[in-house]
Amino acid sequence: MPDIKKILVTGAVGQIGSELTLALREKYGADNVVAMWRKTEPSEVLKESGPLVKGDVVDANAFAGVCDEYDIDTVVHMAAILSATGEQNPMLCWDVNMNGTINVLEVAREREMTQVLIPSSIAAFGPETPRVNTPQETVLKPRTMYGITKVAGELVSDYYFYKYGLDVRGLRYPGIISAETLPGGGTTDYAVEIYYKAVEEGKYNCFVREDTVLPMMYMPDCLKATMDLMEADVAKLKHHSDFNVGSMSFSAGELAAAIKKHIPEFECTYEPDFRQAIADSWPQSIDDGAAREEWGWAPAYDLDSMTKDMLEKLEARHKEGKLYG
DSSP, X not given: OOOOOOEEEETTTSHHHHHHHHHHHHHHOGGGEEEEESSSOOOHHHHHHSOXXXXXXXXXXXXXXXXXXXXXXXXXXXXXOOHHHHHHSHHHHHIIIIIHHHHHHHHHHHTTOSEEEOOEEGGGOOTTSOSSSBOSXXXXXXXXXXXXXXXXXXXXXHHHHHHHOOOEEOEEEOEEEOSSXXXXXXXXXXXXXXXXXXXXXXXXXXXXXXXXXXXXXXXHHHHHHHHHHHXXXXXXXXXXXXXXXXXXXXXXXXHHHHHHTTOTTOEEEEOOOTHHHHHHTSOSSBOOHHHHHHHOOOOOOOHHHHHHHHHHHHHHHHHTTOTTO
């Protein structure tokens, strides 16, 4: 296991970053995990649980200053513009996702850091990729700027590993579903929104077709996958920055049906928008054999167990008038 001492989480207020920061603080000690944010105000929980710093990964000098101030030896680089938002502002997506990533890698290389983790995404795949049981090694020709930056991010991360010996790791997240944090501009946002609307209104108008199937993962499994990869023995890793990780795949209709088991009066309608084309270019299921073999990846949740847990948590908050935090 790497000798991780002081961790900086960029994008620490985002959907994954906010929960990952808390999980890392619980494991490594609150004072040893610094949360970096840029725009969205951190929650009170995040503020009270450990050190916070405002910063922008696009500003290389400022980012380096944060790393020096806190004596950072490990960066978990979660800051990114996601797929749907990226299509509305592709140049911003390129700037944040690519220039920010290069800045993180360069600062880490210059300071000989212990490790950098840079997540990728199923957005790295495209229409030419096999959509069922998508292989670890396959065609990477995405049709979104977000996907393009993820492919480039995987390649440049591996470049830093092989050329400079920097321990860079990454995993291709599927859609992430959380009971704690709302999503932030991705194509799989419907799979989170539907739960909130089911509890709040008993109905939801979905922005993809009923038969749209995508790989998904519940947040507890997402956090486990990320931290398990961080802690894996690098000598056992044949891959580095591009691990497929799978958990479950289901259609939007199957998701609605799972919710109806708990809320029989729930109704879901379907009105596809521009995000449908993005979803149609992504895999329906993932072959994550490399992650299972090289670092023992195994998810704990399926659609039914996730749905039960999601609805229990959201309904409890709704009764307290705190559905959205």
